[in-house]
Every structure is written in C-alpha cells, then in structure tokens.
Amino acid sequence: xxxxxxxxxxxxxxxxxxxxxxxxxxxxxxxxxxxxxxxxxxxxxxxxxxxxxxxxxxxxxxxxxxxxxxxxxxxxxxxxxxxxxxxxxxxxxxxxxxxxxxxxxxxxxxxxxxxxxxxxxxxxxxxxxxxxxxxxxxxxxxxxxxxxxxxxxxxxxxxxxxxxxxxxxxxxxxxxxxxxxxxxxxxxxxxxxxxxxxxxxxxxxxxxxxxxxxxxxxxxxxxxxxxxxxxxxxxxxxxxxxxxxxxxxxxxxxxxxxxxxxxxxxxxxxxxxxxxxxxxxxxxxxxxxxxxxxxxxxxxxxxxxxxxxxxxxxxxxxxxxxxxxxxxxxxxxxx
Ligand code: SF4
Ligand code: SF4
Numbered sequence: 312x313x314x315x316x317x318x319x320x321x322x323x324x325x326x327x328x329x330x331x332x333x334x335x336x337x338x339x340x341x342x343x344x345x346x347x348x349x350x351x352x353x354x355x356x357x358x359x360x361x362x363x364x365x366x367x368x369x370x371x372x373x374x375x376x377x378x379x380x381x382x383x384x385x386x387x388x389x390x391x392x393x394x395x396x397x398x399x400x401x402x403x404x405x406x407x408x409x410x411x412x413x414x415x416x417x418x419x420x421x422x423x424x425x426x427x428x429x430x431x432x433x434x435x436x437x438x439x440x441x442x443x444x445x446x447x448x449x450x451x452x453x454x455x456x457x458x459x460x461x462x463x464x465x466x467x468x469x470x471x472x473x474x475x476x477x478x479x480x481x482x483x484x485x486x487x488x489x490x491x492x493x494x495x496x497x498x499x500x501x502x503x504x505x506x507x508x509x510x511x512x513x514x515x516x517x518x519x520x521x522x523x524x525x526x527x528x529x530x531x532x533x534x535x536x537x538x539x540x541x542x543x544x545x546x547x548x549x550x551x552x553x554x555x556x557x558x559x560x561x562x563x564x565x566x567x568x569x570x571x572x573x574x575x576x577x578x579x580x581x582x583x584x585x586x587x588x589x590x591x592x593x594x595x596x597x598x599x600x601x602x603x604x605x606x607x608x609x610x611x612x613x614x615x616x617x618x619x620x621x622x623x624x625x626x627x628x629x630x631x632x633x634x635x636x637x638x639x640x641x642x643x644x645x646x
Pocket of ligand 2: 622626628
C-alpha cells in the first residue's frame, strides 16, 4: 500500500501530465450537469457531486457500438481500442460495479474482447464520497463510501487536498510514476482522511438487506409482483442507468451498399426483450419482467457469480418516473 497526496490546485497539472500519455476521464461540467467525460484543456475537474446520472459502464460497454462492417470484402471486425486511459473520480459504488461487469464480460465462459481491451487499458481512481445522498445504500450491499473494490487507487477529499492510497500494483506504479506531483501526505493529512472516511460511513442509511436473496427466492409466486408492476411504466430508465445491468442485443443493419453489426444495450423490462422468433414470449406481463429484473440482481447473480449485482448507487430510485424505489420493493414483496 502506497500513499500520495495532491493539492486540489495542482490537479490540472496531473490531468495534463497523464493526458500527454493517454486519455484522462473525470468529472466535468457538460450542459450544467456533472458528467464523466474525457477532460479537455479548457475543463476544470468538479469534485463536489453526489454521483453522475450516467454510470461509468458506458466507457467500457457503450450504449451502442459498431463491432463489424460487411461489404464486398466480407466481414471486417472493428479494431480493439488501444492506448492508456485514466478514469478519475468514479464513486466507490461505481468502481465496485466494474468488478461485477468483469465477471460477466471477462471471467465467464465467453470473454468480450472489446470490454476486456477497455478495462485493461484503464487505471481507475475512485473518489470516496464526502456526503452520500439520501438514496445511497452501498453499505447494505457489501460496499462503502470509501470502498476500494474495483479501484486501483482510492482518493479521499480532505478539503484543500486529496489523499490517495493504492489498492493494486497498477495503482502503486501510478503513484510512483507521478511521485513529483503526488507527494507523501503528512500525518495530519492522513488523520483528516481517516476522520473523513468515518463520517461518510455514518451518513449512509441501511435498508436491512440481510437474507434478501433467500427472501426473494421464496417470493417468486407472490401476487405483490403484479401489484408493484401496476406502477411501473416499463420505460427502461432503471436498467440503462444501473451500473451493473448488462443486457445487450446484436443487430445487422444495412448502410447503403454495405452493412454493419451493432451491439446495443437492451433492457429486460421491455416486452420485446424476450420475444422469441416463434412469437412466443415467456414474460408477457410487466409483473413478470419486474420480478425478473429484481430476482436477476438479488438472486440469480448471487447463484451464478457469488455476488448481488446491486451496488446501492440509488440511480434507479432518483430517476424512475413512477417513483419506484428498489429499497421498498425489496421489503414490500412478502415471502
Ligand atoms: S424506471 Fe421505474 S417506471 Fe421505468 S422501468 Fe424502471 S421501475 Fe419501471
Ligand atoms: S439496482 Fe438501482 S441502486 Fe442497485 S446498482 Fe442498480 S441503479 Fe444502483
């Protein structure tokens, strides 16, 4: 474990130094909203935000991407992304979500070369939460506002500076490479870091999720799913904004005389998601689709990968147009 520290006023120098060797992605203002984007020379990093509306999964598993084109010369696969990148400022819940996506796209039977190339070229610096939102519940799902899961380095904001701690060998190498900018923290800075971490944990509410997997499994025939689904619009916002949702479809499209194969994110709350070529659809009702979404996150991934695929980021709560709240769903469905 290696420590580093940087004054906030020097962050621009770090962005420039790293940017000279690859892409630097971080929290910046776009249309008056704090977003994760490639930092441009005219940008200033923003450090005061609860979280981004869009999770970082889009940097590794884009909303849509052309993976091959086909024409007179046959099928040509899109080259894999190259070059180094630094992803700075993701919250610990979102860094943790990348470890779950890794299990699907890198460690399962069929690895995804595009996802793998993007993950392997990226060093992730998570930024601990100073002021978790009322909708955050990371500590109920194996997370923490200062968790290091999925991060190479954890940065903690202590006011005028950030204190950094390596979590992986890649993180240690980064701190060593930029040692001139990332000096060692003083004892007082480390004490301020520890106090900051402790106060943030106290602000996160618990949702009482003990035994949730077994409880939901026992509820699969409950009428409560249909009652809950009466409120759900089936809009897909909760799935597209969820950092761990990873369903996608592959489509072949004609573009003039050529064609292209596109991979696009999809959502299990859409009726057509499970529509089979025969016309049969095993999930005809919204209640069945809602049940599947919740069970997939809290039961099926626990069985398949050993983890609940929810990091408690609260995006599905904040952004649902029907005010659905996953915390209530988990407690309202009776066993
Ligand atoms: S965001 Fe809300 S309304 Fe839309 S599909 Fe999800 S639960 Fe249903
Ligand atoms: S289910 Fe909701 S709270 Fe959990 S990770 Fe997905 S968006 Fe975040």
